[in-house]
Amino acid sequence: MPRPQALRCVLCGKTFEPAADMYTCPACGPDGTLDVIYDLETLKARVTRQTFSETKDHSLWRYSAILPVENERNIPRLQVGWTPLYEAPATASEYGVGSLFIKDDGRNPTASFKDRASAVGVAKALDAGKNVVSCASTGNAASSLAGFTAVAGLESVIFVPESAPVAKVAQLLVYGARVVLVKGDYADTFDLAAAAIEHWGWYNRNCAINPYLVEGKKTAALEIAEQMNWDVPDRVIIAVGDGCCISGLYKGFSDLYELGLIDCIPVITGVQAEGAQPICKAVQSGAERVEFGPAETLADSISVGAPRNWAKALRSVRNTNGAMVAVSDQEILAAIPQLARATGVFAEPAAAAAFAGFTKMARDGFLEADERVVVVVTGNGLKDIAGARRSVGEPLTVEPSLEKLVSLFDAN
Numbered sequence: 001m002p003r004p005q006a007l008r009c010v011l012c013g014k015t016f017e018p019a020a021d022m023y024t025c026p027a028c029g030p031d032g033t034l035d036v037i038y039d040l041e042t043l044k045a046r047v048t049r050q051t052f053s054e055t056k057d058h059s060l061w062r063y064s065a066i067l068p069v070e071n072e073r074n075i076p077r078l079q080v081g082w083t084p085l086y087e088a089p090a091t092a093s094e095y096g097v098g099s100l101f102i103k104d105d106g107r108n109p110t111a112s113f114k115d116r117a118s119a120v121g122v123a124k125a126l127d128a129g130k131n132v133v134s135c136a137s138t139g140n141a142a143s144s145l146a147g148f149t150a151v152a153g154l155e156s157v158i159f160v161p162e163s164a165p166v167a168k169v170a171q172l173l174v175y176g177a178r179v180v181l182v183k184g185d186y187a188d189t190f191d192l193a194a195a196a197i198e199h200w201g202w203y204n205r206n207c208a209i210n211p212y213l214v215e216g217k218k219t220a221a222l223e224i225a226e227q228m229n230w231d232v233p234d235r236v237i238i239a240v241g242d243g244c245c246i247s248g249l250y251k252g253f254s255d256l257y258e259l260g261l262i263d264c265i266p267v268i269t270g271v272q273a274e275g276a277q278p279i280c281k282a283v284q285s286g287a288e289r290v291e292f293g294p295a296e297t298l299a300d301s302i303s304v305g306a307p308r309n310w311a312k313a314l315r316s317v318r319n320t321n322g323a324m325v326a327v328s329d330q331e332i333l334a335a336i337p338q339l340a341r342a343t344g345v346f347a348e349p350a351a352a353a354a355f356a357g358f359t360k361m362a363r364d365g366f367l368e369a370d371e372r373v374v375v376v377v378t379g380n381g382l383k384d385i386a387g388a389r390r391s392v393g394e395p396l397t398v399e400p401s402l403e404k405l406v407s408l409f410d411a412n
Contacts (some may be wrong), residue, residue, distance in 0.1 A: 004068045007034040007211055010311045018068070020128035023209045031289075033312055034211040035251070036068050040258045047259055052226055058082040060116055060219040066255055067120060067219075068212050074126035076151050078109045080119045081219050085227045085374070091342045095362035098370040101233065102355075103224060104345045106380030110171065112301075113220065113245055113378035114144040114207075120216030121205045122148040130203035131155060136193035138186050138241065138300045139168035140350075140379050145205050146175035157202060159193040161186055165300055165384045185295060187306040207244040208308030217248025218255065224374055225253070225262055232262050235367070238376040239353040240270035240279055240324070241302035243313030245378060250316035266374075268322040270313065271357030273297035273329065276305055279313050280324035290314070298329045298387055301350030301379060323366070327356040335359065336381065336391040346381035348388075354378070 004018040009025035009032045016022055018036065025032025047065050055062040060081030069075060084104045092100035108115035118141070125133045133149050134157040135141055142158040149156040156177040160169065161184065172179045182189040190206070197204050207213035225232050232253065240246050246268060253265045272280045276295035281287075290313075295305030307313065317324060327335075332349050335356035340346045347355065354375050361367050381388050398408050 004036045005039045006037040069123040070127045074123040076148050080115045083107045088343045099372045101374045103376045110144045110147040111380035112140040114141040117213040117216040118144040118148040121213050122152045124212045125203040132202040134202040135205035136190040139164045143171035146172045146177035150175045159189045208242045214248045218252030221249045221252025233372040233374045235267040236374045237269045241304040243307045243309035246270045246316050247312035268316045268320045270324045271353050274326045277326040280326045283324040299349035325357045331356040333391040347377045348379040348383040351377045351379040
């Protein structure tokens with residue numbers, strides 16, 4: 001399997017040897033996140049549209065030629081990726097765009113987009129000879145890591161805010177993770193995890209720190225391009241928390257463009273909650289850096305006031321003439337049943353935020369009538385049942401009597 005050629009700082013541009021424990025730029029510190037660089041010129045001869053069409057592996061590992069895992073034996077035994085891309089013509093017509101597609105990443109093994117990163121992260125931990133993998137998470141990355149370390153026979157130590165949804169914490173415990181509930185927000189949780197990882201020498205699965213994790217997330221872009229027969233959409237919309245998922249999309253499309261497999265890179269658009277929109281504010285104000293602050297939103301997976309991968313996120317939007325939009329919690333809740341009833345895709349609040357952003361942009365006249373749009377749904381609605389219940393009314397209750405049922409239906 002291929003070895004990355006180098007790691008390159010997104011801020012200063014310096015390159016480094018791709019060591020397993022090389023996480024951020026020594027000169028730029030934690031803000032200096034790194035890109036994984038491949039010899040794409042050499043790879044052009046063996047990475048073609050035809051090679052992909054002939055690949056029988058319908059998982060993210062069909063793209064192993066441009067992934068950083070060195071030993072094929074370390075690939076976890078879980079089916080990740082090649083998630084459905086559904087076209088929604090009625091919804092496209094309703095909102096006045098040329099076409100709309102929904103990428104349902106809630107179909108991954110632990111029901112979230114984060115499985116793409118965990119699959120690569122666990123393989124890299126094994127490449128590095130590590131036995132314990134750790135991360136901080138608002139929920140999805142945590143449950144994903146727990147599942148993949150369990151399959152790989154590794155230990156996981158996972159830090160989550162005490163407010164994390166019960167369903168996500170339950171997943172962690174079922175998979176056998178050592179779970180630490182932190183009395184604080186995501187920023188507090190991240191800082192404690194970082195200190196613990198350094199103290200004990202665990203492998204760092206934090207996607208905003210570890211450059212190899214974004215490589216897993218980029219496979220969503222590779223799939224979108226291939227599933228659309230290499231005719232990429234005009235715009236891709238995704239919810240944004242730490243900035244890793246949106247960065248993954250940009251990296252994937254960029255790699256494909258440099259390989260000559262696509263003709264252009266789609267406009268990358270991010271959606272944040274109004275109560276947690278530091279990247280959105282930076283984009284809209286033209287700021288060079290993101291200002292950290294508190295976060296408050298029911299969409300726990302994007303409840304991030306201190307996004308660690310801010311530099312890559314800003315680049316993803318600005319290099320594609322993209323945009324950021326903020327949506328309210330009420331708009332997020334409304335999007336959950338709307339998306340489900342229109343497309344059959346049940347999204348958790350953070351994932352539904354992307355669809356809420358799409359509808360808001362369409363209503364505000366931001367989207368063109370001929371635009372081809374992909375909305376990436378990053379997590380299944382069963383991840384946060386409490387959030388889903390808040391988005392809909394109460395069920396009817398009736399005694400086991402047809403007469404009572406008829407009366408109840410007549411009244412409602």
